[in-house]
Amino acid sequence: MQSSDSSAVLVTGVGITSAIGHGAADFTAALLEGESNFAVMKRPGRQCSTGDEPPTTQFIGAEIPSFSPPDGLPASILRTASLSGQVALATLHEAWHDAKLADVDPVRIGLVVGGSNVQQRELTRAHESYRERPQFLRPTYGLSFMDSDISGMCSEVFGIRGFAYTLGGASASGQLAAIQAVQAVASGQVDVCIAVGALMDLSHWECQGLRSLGAMGSDEFADQPQLACRPFDRRTDGFIFGESCGAVVVERAGATTRAGVKPYARVAGWGVRMDANRNPNPSFDGEVGVIRQALQKAGFDAQSIDYVNPHGTGSRLGDATELKTIEEVGLKHAYINTTKSLIGHGLSAAGASELVATLLQMRAGKLHPCGNLDQPIDEACNWVRDRCVDHDIQRAVKISLGFSGINCAMCLERS
Amino acid sequence: MNKEDIFAIVTRHTQEVIPALRGHQFQPTQSLRELGANSIDRSEIVMMTLESLALRIPLVETVKATNIGELVNVLHAKL
Numbered sequence: 001m002q003s004s005d006s007s008a009v010l011v012t013g014v015g016i017t018s019a020i021g022h023g024a025a026d027f028t029a030a031l032l033e034g035e036s037n038f039a040v041m042k043r044p045g046r047q048c049s050t051g052d053e054p055p056t057t058q059f060i061g062a063e064i065p066s067f068s069p070p071d072g073l074p075a076s077i078l079r080t081a082s083l084s085g086q087v088a089l090a091t092l093h094e095a096w097h098d099a100k101l102a103d104v105d106p107v108r109i110g111l112v113v114g115g116s117n118v119q120q121r122e123l124t125r126a127h128e129s130y131r132e133r134p135q136f137l138r139p140t141y142g143l144s145f146m147d148s149d150i151s152g153m154c155s156e157v158f159g160i161r162g163f164a165y166t167l168g169g170a171s172a173s174g175q176l177a178a179i180q181a182v183q184a185v186a187s188g189q190v191d192v193c194i195a196v197g198a199l200m201d202l203s204h205w206e207c208q209g210l211r212s213l214g215a216m217g218s219d220e221f222a223d224q225p226q227l228a229c230r231p232f233d234r235r236t237d238g239f240i241f242g243e244s245c246g247a248v249v250v251e252r253a254g255a256t257t258r259a260g261v262k263p264y265a266r267v268a269g270w271g272v273r274m275d276a277n278r279n280p281n282p283s284f285d286g287e288v289g290v291i292r293q294a295l296q297k298a299g300f301d302a303q304s305i306d307y308v309n310p311h312g313t314g315s316r317l318g319d320a321t322e323l324k325t326i327e328e329v330g331l332k333h334a335y336i337n338t339t340k341s342l343i344g345h346g347l348s349a350a351g352a353s354e355l356v357a358t359l360l361q362m363r364a365g366k367l368h369p370c371g372n373l374d375q376p377i378d379e380a381c382n383w384v385r386d387r388c389v390d391h392d393i394q395r396a397v398k399i400s401l402g403f404s405g406i407n408c409a410m411c412l413e414r415s
Numbered sequence: 416m417n418k419e420d421i422f423a424i425v426t427r428h429t430q431e432v433i434p435a436l437r438g439h440q441f442q443p444t445q446s447l448r449e450l451g452a453n454s455i456d457r458s459e460i461v462m463m464t465l466e467s468l469a470l471r472i473p474l475v476e477t478v479k480a481t482n483i484g485e486l487v488n489v490l491h492a493k494l
Contacts, residue, residue, distance in 0.1 A: 075434035076435070135471055137462075139458035139474075140455060
């Protein structure tokens with residue numbers, strides 16, 4: 001691994017599991033083709049049956065169509081791992097091998113799993129299954145109901161001995177985890193740190209709550225699921241959920257020596273800013289502030305940024321606020337697309353999965369198209385519309401936002 | 416249900432919890448601990464067996480058993 005700056009923080013490995021592809025190669029190919037996989041969600045525990053026939057409450061989303069953990073993961077652990085846990089293990093497995101971490105001192109490796117309350121569907125199913133016979137509830141429920149079970153499993157399977165914990169920041173969790181990982185290696189706490197944005201496994205209860213809150217769509221496209229996810233489009237009516245999990249490995253340049261590791265990018269700057277607001281509404285001031293904070297830390301002029309990966313959920317107010325922010329901070333010239341339009345909103349995973357999407361586009365020299373961006377709410381932005389564009393990203397900004405007034409931004413530079 | 420049936424249920428669940436034991440020739444004199452089951456695994460195996468038997472007894476009543484045969488005897492006596 002080569003870098004002229006020994007204090008530089010580099011991304012040296014990625015892992016991704018999503019509804020349009022597992023692993024970097026398949027995911028990149030699907031992104032660049034503009035593939036998506038939205039439908040009425042079928043996973044057990046995501047439909048609410050009222051007992052009436054036929055009424056059930058159904059929700060649109062993008063579910064991982066087929067998932068099988070890679071060979072080599074212990075079957076005894078996988079048996080009691082939740083879907084979120086299994087997908088985290090598989091995604092971390094990819095990132096771990098991508099960054100060739102096998103020979104790194106395990107005490108010098110850290111792990112931050114982004115996301116809280118991520119296993120709700122599995123908990124709902126357990127409650128429904130054992131409601132009438134609670135004394136037979138499996139003892140492992142006492143372990144697995146805590147999200148920290150995911151970081152615990154990952155640390156056991158991969159032998160991580162630096163630190164491992166979960167970190168919650170609503171839909172910014174994935175990027176918050178990445179920022180925490182960057183800070184851990186920048187400070188010297190560990191040499192290598194892995195950030196995982198955990199798969200948020202919604203049950204019908206969370207889906208209903210998010211619909212009732214007005215955050216999750218789609219009333220307008222209930223009969224056309226493939227059209228429902230449309231961030232920044234005039235006809236959007238809320239976010240559409242999508243299962244995903246992203247992992248990135250970050251390290252200080254030169255902290256360890258491993259042959260054959262090629263950095264994806266340098267993490268040049270980052271920022272976290274709160275709105276002092278418990279609610280889900282966005283804040284123009286908060287978003288402007290956090291992007292300026294990240295640019296300043298990177299020492300970048302906004303004009304030098306050539307790609308923005310926005311939060312872009314499909315919330316009407318959220319989308320409009322974000323585009324206004326992008327204009328205000330001087331990023332309107334930069335290419336912009338929306339990864340959520342293809343993979344859906346991963347909630348806790350989103351910031352990490354979209355960071356991986358940004359890094360893979362950087363490596364591919366191409367920008368992926370957007371889904372359903374028929375009438376952008378601001379035509380003057382530099383959209384990648386319905387087909388991919390050849391472009392070698394030099395400097396990128398990734399934005400992640402979350403309920404409770406959380407704003408995050410990260411600046412990446414080609415290394 | 417006889418003891419052989421209960422033994423089969425216990426060993427089936429043991430193999431579910433510890434997949435490496437698939438194909439193992441279980442003996443009543445073997446303990447779950449020596450077969451590689453940690454305390455969580457043992458609780459899981461016993462609870463799965465109680466559920467299969469629809470046997471509503473406290474888990475603590477099974478802890479005196481030192482091997483699979485004794486566990487089967489305890490469960491059989493409670494049926």
